[in-house]
Amino acid sequence: MTSKFKVIGIFGRVKSTGVMETLKALISFLRSLHQEVLVDAETAEALEDPSIIPIHRTELSKRCNLLIVVGGDGSLLHAAHTIVNDEIPVLGINRGRLGFLTDILPTELKKIKAILDGDYILEKRFLLTTTVEHHGVILGQGDALNEVALIPDSVPHMNEFEIYIDDQFVCSQDSDGVIIATPTGSTAYALSGGGPILHPQLDAIVIVPMFPHTLSIRPIVIKGNHRITIVITPNNTATPRLTCDSQTFINTPPGSRIEIQKKSQHLHLIHPLDYDYYETLRSKLHWGRKLHYTE
Numbered sequence: 123m124t125s126k127f128k129v130i131g132i133f134g135r136v137k138s139t140g141v142m143e144t145l146k147a148l149i150s151f152l153r154s155l156h157q158e159v160l161v162d163a164e165t166a167e168a169l170e171d172p173s174i175i176p177i178h179r180t181e182l183s184k185r186c187n188l189l190i191v192v193g194g195d196g197s198l199l200h201a202a203h204t205i206v207n208d209e210i211p212v213l214g215i216n217r218g219r220l221g222f223l224t225d226i227l228p229t230e231l232k233k234i235k236a237i238l239d240g241d242y243i244l245e246k247r248f249l250l251t252t253t254v255e256h257h258g259v260i261l262g263q264g265d266a267l268n269e270v271a272l273i274p275d276s277v278p279h280m281n282e283f284e285i286y287i288d289d290q291f292v293c294s295q296d297s298d299g300v301i302i303a304t305p306t307g308s309t310a311y312a313l314s315g316g317g318p319i320l321h322p323q324l325d326a327i328v329i330v331p332m333f334p335h336t337l338s339i340r341p342i343v344i345k346g347n348h349r350i351t352i353v354i355t356p357n358n359t360a361t362p363r364l365t366c367d368s369q370t371f372i373n374t375p376p377g378s379r380i381e382i383q384k385k386s387q388h389l390h391l392i393h394p395l396d397y398d399y400y401e402t403l404r405s406k407l408h409w410g411r412k413l414h415y416t417e
Contacts (some may be wrong), residue, residue, distance in 0.1 A: 124242040127160045131177070131186030131202045131210075135193040136162060136168035141217045144192050144228045145169060146216065152233045155238065162185055183208040188392075190234075194218015195310075200288075200365050202267050202389050206249060211390040213237060220406045222309055225393060240276045243393040246307045247322060248346060251385040254364055254372045260365070262372030267389055268307030270382050271365050272299040272352060272374065273332070280335060281362045286351040294355075297334035299362060302327060302350055302382050306389075309407065317341045318411075322399065327384075361409040 130152055134145045145165065152159050161169070166176035177185055183205035191198045192215045202212065213234070214224025226233055236242070252270045254261040264270070274281060281299055287293045303312035303321035308328055313319065317330035318341060325346035331339045344350075354362065358376040366373050374380060403409040 127157075127188035129160060129186045129188075131162070131182045131189040132158050132165065133162040133179070133182070133189060133191050133197070134165045134375055135197040135200070136165055138193050138197070140228065141192050142168065143291055144215060145219055146171075147228070148192060148231060148234075149174070151234065155235065157238070164341075166201060179204050183210040186210065186237075188213065190215060191224060192217055192226065194335065195220055195223045196213075198223045198266055200369070202249075203265060203367070204368060206265065206267075206385075206387050206389055209387055209390055211392045213245065213392040222402060222406060223391065224305070225397060225402065230394075232292050233330055237394060240313060241395055243390045243395060243397050245393065246388040247391055248277045248304060248325075248388050249368075249385040250302065250304060250327070250382055252366060252380060254363065254374055254378055254380050256375060256378045261374070261378065262370070264309070264364075264366035264370035264372065266366040267304065268310045268367050269303040269312055271301045271311060271332075271368075272362050272380070273365060274298055275361055275363055275373075277360070279360060281360070282355045282358055283362075284353045284355065285329070286353070287348050289351065292342075293339070295331055295334055295339060296336070297339070298332040300332060300352065301330040303330065309403075312341075315341075318343065319403070343402075346384055347385075351383040353380070354378040354380075389412075 134141045160177045161174045162179050163176040166174045189212045191201045198214045215226045216224035250266045253263045284294050301312045305322045305324045308320040312330045314332045317328050328343050330341045352376050356376045361375045
């Protein structure tokens with residue numbers, strides 16, 4: 123059968139343990155299938171293989187029609203920020219700790235053959251996009267697959283802000299900050315903050331307060347097409363920061379207005395046919411393990 127994907131792009135966080143070995147094995151395996159392989163330039167430099175074609179990361183998604191990421195979820199997040207606007211499908215080989223997004227093991231490279239033949243599950247994961255404005259000046263913009271989080275600056279302290287949904291006032295908070303997470307991000311930072319787990323196919327966003335100075339503030343789940351506005355109140359004495367997947371940091375001085383909404387482009391995430399989301403929860407988070415009763 124002719125491969126559904128003609129050109130395969132490869133990206134790896136080469137400083138991670140075991141990634142180099144898996145990258146070499148992956149390239150060798152793909153070449154044995156007579157696949158054209160392009161490698162991210164930084165990854166190619168670390169591999170020191172003159173037969174590899176290095177491609178700058180910003181060009182990789184324009185030259186390939188499948189991107190394979192070797193590393194952990196952080197590696198896939200990093201790659202997703204680069205290729206999401208081109209909506210190139212992404213497949214993850216897990217060399218990290220958890221592997222919620224990178225679900226093929228290094229010992230399971232043969233599963234890639236079935237995927238190349240068209241036997242796979244395709245998921246579309248939505249992202250959030252955010253803009254910070256202060257007195258008419260844009261201070262920064264960013265995208266997030268996991269979460270947009272308002273956090274303290276270098277010194278932890280309470281921040282005062284207001285939250286609006288579609289311009290309707292929701293609440294004021296006096297807290298360390300707030301996490302606005304996608305279903306993908308509901309098992310990441312938001313989960314650590316006490317937020318709920320959202321199935322990745324839900325069209326929903328979760329708002330999780332961070333250490334609020336009141337017992338009445340709780341996480342809330344809203345529809346995915348709602349627009350969220352956070353206003354940093356003028357009487358704040360410090361400047362909190364906004365972070366997108368812990369990759370982009372934007373200062374938000376008092377009086378700043380933060381707009382957060384769903385991004386129009388999606389991350390196209392590929393899984394093998396035996397992918398099981400609930401098994402991922404059980405194995406990665408030790409969540410709801412099946413009880414074995416004895417008669």
